[in-house]
Amino acid sequence: MTFETLPALLSEALATRGYAAPTPVQAAVIDAEAEGRDLVVSAQTGSGKTVAFGLAMAGDLLTEDGTARPSRTPLALVIAPTRELALQVSRELEWLYQATGARVATCVGGMNPSAERRALSYGPQIVVGTPGRLRDHLERGALDLQALAAVVLDEADEMLDMGFREDLEELLDATPEGRRTLLFSATMPKPIVALARRYQQDALRISTVEEDRGHGDISYQAMAIAPADIENVVVNLLRFHEAETAILFCATRDNVRHLHASLTERGFAVVALSGEHSQNERNHALQALRDRRARVCVATDVAARGIDLPGLSLVIHVEIPRDAEALQHRSGRTGRAGKKGTAILLVPYPRRRRVESMLRGARIPAEWVAPPSAEEIRKADSERLLTRLLAPVEVAEEDRELAARLLSERTPEEIAAALVHVHRSALPEPEDLLPDTGAAGPRAPRAGFEGSAWFRMNMGRRQNADPRWVLPLLCRRGHVTRSDIGAIRITANETFFEVQSGVAARFLATVGRTAEEGGEDDVEIAPSESPPQEAPRHIRHDRDNASGSRDRAPHGARHEGPRHEGARPFRGERAERGPAPSDAPRPGKRERDDARGPADRSTLHAAKPFAKKGPAPFRKGAPGKGPYKGPRKGGPGGKGFGKG
Structure with missing residues (x-):
């Protein structure tokens, strides 16, 4: 199908913009079956919806010779949910109808309302705007909809989700009975169906969602x-x-x-x-x-x-x-x-x-x-640079003179190296990523831990074991550094961890000696014959991710988990607290542009700026719950635990 059935001025405008053939949704709305009827159109974003309803309105806006019908009040009204979308629609309709002489006025929040009222007084054929601003102009008498021939609701589902139902109903109630209503929506929930049933007559249902679903491009x-x-x-x-x-x-x-x-x-x-x-x-x-x-x-x-x-x-x-x-x-x-x-x-x-x-x-x-x-990026940079430098170019005479001067003072190799250096220096440096960032399953052994030795400790989740206090404890007891400790895996009653093979024997001997010298009495560390089976994801703790844990250390334990060296958490800093006015938002509360659902708070934080309160609930008699009767039996709060 082509655009031959359209008025000549519109066909020329489409050809100038590079449109060779209509998209499925555009072909459906200009088909003979859709001419003059109310439409309910389901189409995904990016499918050419704006041009589609622009073409669908042509019969209501243009005379037989293809020019705009003169009118002192709007002939077409397009309602969009956001300012950006309204401005985008306005730009699209302007180039589409420019040759016809049709004028487009835009009314959106955040712009000068006086300038919008002046534009409306000049008699535009098309008005594009957001529901709130259009309703305001209607109530002030600046927007007259009595001669309206067509109204378009773009992204109707989004407007209802954003709470614009009352605004839409007031605008639609102010339109004449004989106008066409073109409803465009990516989805068709019940409120959209109810809206269509109330304001449309014998509407033609058009759907191209399945063709465009998932965006094939x-x-x-x-x-x-x-x-x-x-x-x-x-x-x-x-x-x-x-x-x-x-x-x-x-x-x-x-x-x-x-x-x-x-x-x-x-x-x-x-x-x-x-x-x-x-x-x-x-x-x-x-x-x-x-x-x-x-x-x-x-x-x-x-x-x-x-x-x-x-x-x-x-x-x-x-x-x-x-x-x-x-x-x-x-x-x-x-x-x-x-x-x-x-x-x-x-x-x-x-x-x-x-x-x-x-x-x-x-x-x-x-x-x-x-x-x-970083290596892949530098390789891609080199390929792009070679492609750019080897491409044929037209060289001006002054450029040739400058090239000859360079060749007289430097060798070709030096000039080429300087050119590459200038190109690379203008590019931001790539970043070195943490190891195994693309791992889809269990992590491979870290470098230096291929033949590691496994040990176990007699404390697990039930004793509030957490990598952030377990790791410092192991370093103190075994006189090793954090880099000598590998994966830490916590089960219900035990914690398994690996130690580099080169220091495993010394670690075991030192652990025995420090226990005899009066270390943590409740903590027992012994060799494990084999690594533990993979624990479920929610109870596994890799050494590299220990800083991301949300649990607190138990009573009496030093809370000093490991941190990534050289990796800066994205938005992981604690906000500075201070007295806030009564009408200000609570400190630490995340701002959101869309209030329809909670934010996904795990994606940008290596560690939460504000941790959740406390570990597992205390037993009766725990601190803060009445007279304290000592730590839980078998817990790590015994004599000397957590002392350096």
């Missing part, structure tokens, strides 16, 4: 990584792909600020988008991406709908989306209009099963891969 990848490595992996992904434009999604404004500052410090051209930015700031950020002054955008889900950036080929989910729908809307920023794109999910080890379930439910085939290493 998007390649999905998932990476299982250590929580402390998230920021470094983001840097390496940006360096490895060198995308023309990339967008990074976080769950909170706070994490957007942190990642934006970190990437700026590393030398990336980056902008930020979140609910705390004004409309002017958002417009400037998006324009910087379109002008190529910036190549990376860090955003919350507020940017997941309606943003169409040319050249956007990479989407990174820095924090796991709350559900499959959010995943698809985020990822749908790339792979648009037939172009290919890549969407990458960064998955902390404990969250892998949840992400796998989400991908299965959305029927998205994601490939689990390891993040790019």
